[in-house]
Amino acid sequence: MGLYHLNEERQAAVDKIRKRVIENIGRNMDLYGIPVSTGHLYGLLFFADKPMNLDEMGQEMKMSKTSMSTGVRTLLDYKMVNKVWEKGSRKDLYEVEYDWYQTFFDFFDVKWRKSVESNILILKKAIEEWSRLRKEHGDDEYLIAVMDQDLSKMKEAVAYYQWLDRLIDTFVNGDIFKLVPKEPPEQ
Amino acid sequence: MGLYHLNEERQAAVDKIRKRVIENIGRNMDLYGIPVSTGHLYGLLFFADKPMNLDEMGQEMKMSKTSMSTGVRTLLDYKMVNKVWEKGSRKDLYEVEYDWYQTFFDFFDVKWRKSVESNILILKKAIEEWSRLRKEHGDDEYLIAVMDQDLSKMKEAVAYYQWLDRLIDTFVNGDIFKLVPKEPPEQ
DNA sequence: TAGAACGTACAGTAAAAACTGTACAAAGTT
DNA sequence: AACTTTGTACAGTTTTTACTGTACGTTCTA
Known part of the structure; x- marks a missing residue:
């Protein structure tokens, strides 16, 4: 070569x-x-x-x-x-x-972050519309049940994505090294 | 639906x-x-x-x-x-x-771990052979220089992969939540 | 034990992604 | 200003991946 x-x-x-x-x-x-x-x-x-x-x-x-x-x-x-x-x-x-740690972090900061943000956005919008529909159709018991189930799932999902967002923060700001310290190469 | x-x-x-x-x-x-x-x-x-x-x-x-x-x-x-x-x-x-945290962790435990381990294996093997060759051709200054450069790169890479391995450990054993705690969904 | 229901292996087809060669715009050289 | 060099847009081709339909083994039912 x-x-x-x-x-x-x-x-x-x-x-x-x-x-x-x-x-x-x-x-x-x-x-x-x-x-x-x-x-x-x-x-x-x-x-x-x-x-x-x-x-x-x-x-x-x-x-x-x-x-x-x-x-x-x-x-x-x-x-x-x-x-x-x-x-x-x-x-x-x-x-x-050559800084592979940085490469790893950048990957998350760019790719995963984008995904996380769009998911949070869409989910929050859905939750909002859901809540609105819920009020409008307060009479329909079955619909209420369906929506509440969806709502709780979506809220869980948002919580997860927000967690992921905070995880990526620790990559970007270097806090992750507090939990998992860099060790120098052998010898 | x-x-x-x-x-x-x-x-x-x-x-x-x-x-x-x-x-x-x-x-x-x-x-x-x-x-x-x-x-x-x-x-x-x-x-x-x-x-x-x-x-x-x-x-x-x-x-x-x-x-x-x-x-x-x-x-x-x-x-x-x-x-x-x-x-x-x-x-x-x-x-x-529905446990998306677990899904995320499993993904790393399975896919990334496999990659990490195979890379560490191959790199260590390469480092070993490199060191052997280095002794055999101790006379060839240029070869030594090339190999030493490669060796240091590969050792850095191994250190990175071992770090990644430890990071995945914190996912699997839940230590990651010490650094990035789960927050309950809103409301 | 025959018959039906179910999931998947496999071969073939359709769709997507990777790759190449040509052509051309931008920048450098004389 | 004419001529080179360099990188990439774009159209066409090849390769890979995704998807379908049929066929078949396995399991359940009667």
């Missing part, structure tokens, strides 16, 4: 081990809803010893430049890679964000 | 609001890597006032029984629904797991 100072045998040994790690990281990235190939791209950048441009990526991945472009953009959206400026080069350069 | 005691007008009003909530819950379920239609199925079961069987689901969802079967199975895998036994009925009945 571009370590041209090494002889072929050593190169092969290095590549083999890296490849296995890359594949694994890439495969597990579908937890973030990221395509496997984009996961591999991430793995490639993880081991790169310097920022890479789109052409280099395409060469290593044996894929089109267009795919690299969209892949990198996805990773940028997730803040998993950063754009790097290097004088002399006209090409855009990218390197992975 | 099967509330046959209600007149049509009221039925429509109830359905409309429910539908919006169901759609939203379903859509946001891709965070769990679940197909939208299976998310809708979940939403349907969420509002159902009693456990449903495959035929009823198919009727409501306007989809084949086969799809309901696979959809329900997916939700079972995620422990988002439970199989219910009801004497008299030969059909399998399902209802949603």
